[in-house]
Amino acid sequence: MDTNIFRYVITIEACGSISAAAKRLFMSQPALTKHIGKLEKQLGVKLYDRSSSPLALTPAGRLFLEYAKEYAQEEREFLERLKKLEGDGLERVLVATTHRGGAYAGDRTAAFLARFPEVSLEYLDVSAEECENALNTGKADLAVYTDPVLSDQIEYMPLEEDQLVLVVPRSSAVLEGKDLSGNTPESPVEVEPERFRNPDLTWVLSTQNHSLYFAECAFFKKYGIAPVRSFRVDYVDTRYSIACGGGGIVLVPTTTVVKGAGSKDCAFCTIRGGSLYRYVIIAKQKGKNLQRGAENFWRFMVEQRFQH
Numbered sequence: 001m002d003t004n005i006f007r008y009v010i011t012i013e014a015c016g017s018i019s020a021a022a023k024r025l026f027m028s029q030p031a032l033t034k035h036i037g038k039l040e041k042q043l044g045v046k047l048y049d050r051s052s053s054p055l056a057l058t059p060a061g062r063l064f065l066e067y068a069k070e071y072a073q074e075e076r077e078f079l080e081r082l083k084k085l086e087g088d089g090l091e092r093v094l095v096a097t098t099h100r101g102g103a104y105a106g107d108r109t110a111a112f113l114a115r116f117p118e119v120s121l122e123y124l125d126v127s128a129e130e131c132e133n134a135l136n137t138g139k140a141d142l143a144v145y146t147d148p149v150l151s152d153q154i155e156y157m158p159l160e161e162d163q164l165v166l167v168v169p170r171s172s173a174v175l176e177g178k179d180l181s182g183n184t185p186e187s188p189v190e191v192e193p194e195r196f197r198n199p200d201l202t203w204v205l206s207t208q209n210h211s212l213y214f215a216e217c218a219f220f221k222k223y224g225i226a227p228v229r230s231f232r233v234d235y236v237d238t239r240y241s242i243a244c245g246g247g248g249i250v251l252v253p254t255t256t257v258v259k260g261a262g263s264k265d266c267a268f269c270t271i272r273g274g275s276l277y278r279y280v281i282i283a284k285q286k287g288k289n290l291q292r293g294a295e296n297f298w299r300f301m302v303e304q305r306f307q308h
Contacts, residue, residue: 002035005036005039005068006068006072008021008025008035009036010069011025012055018055043064045058045060046058046060046061047061047064072289073289076289079291090120091119091120091293092120092122093119093121093293094123095122095123095140096131096134096140097124097125098146100145100162100211100280101143101144101145101281102123102125103255104144104159108300108304112300112301116296119297121297124139128145128146128210128211129150129209130209131143131144131145131283132151135153135283135284135285136154141284141294142294142297143282144280144301145280145283146162146211146279147211147278147281148211148214148218149281153285153286154283154285155283155284155285157281157298157301158279159279159281159282160280160305161277162277162279162280163253164251164253164278165188165254165257166188166191166249166270166271167244167249167250167252167266167268168191168243168249168267168268168269169249169267170265170266170267172249173200173201174191174198174201175189175269184268185258188268191269191272193271193273196223197224197225199228201228201248202230203229203249204231204233204243204248205232206234210234211278215278237256240252245265246266282301
């Protein structure tokens with residue numbers, strides 16, 4: 001029996017259909033159906049009730065799935081032990097991170113390695129979209145980045161609320177009549193949403209490969225803002241610097257503002273009656289059984305969430 005069939009059956013159960021499982025396994029649906037048919041012929045039983053929707057396991061199918069999961073677990077343990085016989089005996093865990101996700105994970109790396117010295121961490125610095133691609137293709141074990149999650153093949157947990165702030169040139173009409181004394185990122189001035197609907201405002205926006213792009217889109221949609229004058233800049237620190245120099249309005253995390261150089265030429269704003277934030281999250285491929293080191297990293301990060 002081809003042992004890959006165990007992984008195929010587990011994936012079908014996780015995805016709920018053969019077509020979805022084939023997509024995750026990077027194979028065609030007819031090919032996967034052929035493998036299942038061959039297995040059923042070998043066993044002399046039907047594993048799936050194809051008349052039901054969604055696809056359901058027969059009693060024989062549930063029994064096979066039970067043993068398939070046991071085999072998969074034993075295989076993982078075998079590979080872990082084999083890996084420790086080679087090299088330095090450390091278990092490698094690859095985590096894809098964005099700029100913001102890497103900062104979050106980096107702050108907690110020393111504490112994690114102190115608790116789990118048998119793990120070797122490797123961080124892959126990529127965009128939010130590439131984080132999800134790395135998970136879906138198996139290139140990364142886990143990912144730490146900011147929401148939203150776009151792929152339906154990913155499950156995640158929020159780790160920290162990431163406060164956002166609008167950085168506005170002090171010369172902007174948005175700030176007319178506002179008291180800016182004591183204005184800081186932690187104490188932003190409240191601005192009515194309608195002030196940001198002025199078509200003469202210049203916005204410095206994120207490029208589409210960053211999660212801040214989606215935060216901007218959500219902000220504009222929620223408050224009925226349609227930017228007329230705008231340009232896009234890839235790097236968040238550069239966008240912030242442009243705003244500090246009076247070049248336009250930006251929406252950025254307060255962490256970017258705090259670590260960056262301040263400026264007397266800009267003010268920090270939030271929306272009156274609302275709040276601006278997103279979440280830092282940890283994510284993995286849906287239904288994937290993590291190896292021990294990756295599972296420990298997931299649990300450790302979840303334990304640390306919302307702790308300051």
